[in-house]
Amino acid sequence: MNIGIVCYPTFGGSGVVATELGIGLAKKGYKIHFITYSQPTRLDFFNENLFYHEVNIRSYPLFKFPPYELALASKMVDVVKYEKLDLLHVHYAIPHASAAVLAKQILKDQGIEIPVITTLHGTDITLVGKDPSYEPVVTYSINQSDGVTSVSEDLKKDTYKHFNIRREIEVIPNFIDLEKFKKQRKEHFKTAICPNGEKLIVHTSNFRKVKRIDDVVKVFHKIQEQIPARLLLVGDGPERSHIETLCRDLGIYDEVRFLGKLEAVQEVLSVADLFLMPSEKESFGLSALEAMACEVPLVTSDAGGIPELNLHGVTGFVSPIGDVEDMTKNALHILKDENLPTFKTNALKRAKDFDITNILPQYEAYYEKVVAEM
Ligand code: GMT
Secondary structure, eight states: OEEEEEOOOSSSHHHHHHHHHHHHHHHTTOEEEEEESSOOTTOOSOOTTEEEEEOOOOOOTTOSSOOHHHHHHHHHHHHHHHTTOSEEEEESHHHHHHHHHHHHHHHHHTTOOOOEEEEEOSHHHHTTTTSTTTHHHHHHHHHHSSEEEESSHHHHHHHHHHSOOOSOOEEOOOOBOTTTSSOOOOHHHHHHHOTTOOEEEEEESOOOGGGOHHHHHHHHHHHHHHSOEEEEEEBOOTTHHHHHHHHHHTTOGGGEEEEESOSOHHHHHTTOSEEEEOOSOOSSOHHHHHHHHTTOOEEEEOOTTHHHHSOBTTTEEEEOTTOHHHHHHHHHHHHSTTTHHHHHHHHHHHHHTTBHHHHHHHHHHHHHHHHHTO
16 A cells, blocks of 8 residues: 655654554555655654655745645645555644645545545644634544544544544554663663662653643652652653743752653663653553553553553552642552562553554554545
């Protein structure tokens, strides 16, 4: 099959899933054409089956907002036509699904049928998508797609709740390449950060409000009142300076390290004892899965699809959103020397359920089904 993949090529989880999916499929012999406005972050090597088509956005003095969606739809039309694509798979509803539906209609007018699959990732539904300024277009684009997938049962439920969706949504969860994400021998990092055997706690995100990094810092503050600990914050975003101030106000700035955006996050996860994810909303929680693959147990909120990943009492604990006391209690339980090894083993065992080798065939089967139904 010749497949076009459209995604946000940045650090976000949806872009990572789309890129890793394309790479995985290319390794299996599919021809994968990425259609994005810049080279996806993880697409930095040569593979004979991987192609990249850049969307050029022409600006013009009249445009206050350059019409990216139109440029994207036009590019999709070109790539489908000239690369003879069999399928378009777009990740994140806004604006990729509506651009794909437009491209599909243009191609139909030219006698070309192209199936469109839309994968819903989370904030395209739970935050931005249901806003009245986008809702009618999102509803229409989902209904006009030939296939729709969601990354968790919870996101599927939310989509039916907030939009008038008339079609079946298939749940295909996020996945992980366990060859890439695995515990590495990086003891020297641990010794450098935790010279006196402190417990190491990690959070990674794009530092948006929805991640509730205040709670990460508050939980850490309470943990280190009980046991020696250090906190590593990986990523960057709008909340960064506020979080730095909070750390100073709580007098824990010296125990916290801000590492910024890291490519090789698995190196940090390899030396972590606990991963915190207290999000307000989280359709799946890919970064938590990355931590589990590196044998790191979780303390999370019960937002969205997180409880489908983090098994309460097994791979970590799930607390109500914002319940800092409960999260602290759970974290201290996991960090006890007699408990930690079991939680670490369970985290890796659970991550194996989401190994790319299990999840990729689900996408392949879904592609076959959608193409056959055309
Ligand atoms: O939340 C993020 O950090 C980025 C966001 C995105 O849109 O790329 O991630 C969403 O998609 C990921 C991949 O499917 C999921 O693992 C994340 O849970 C989801 N984020 C939210 O729902 C807030």
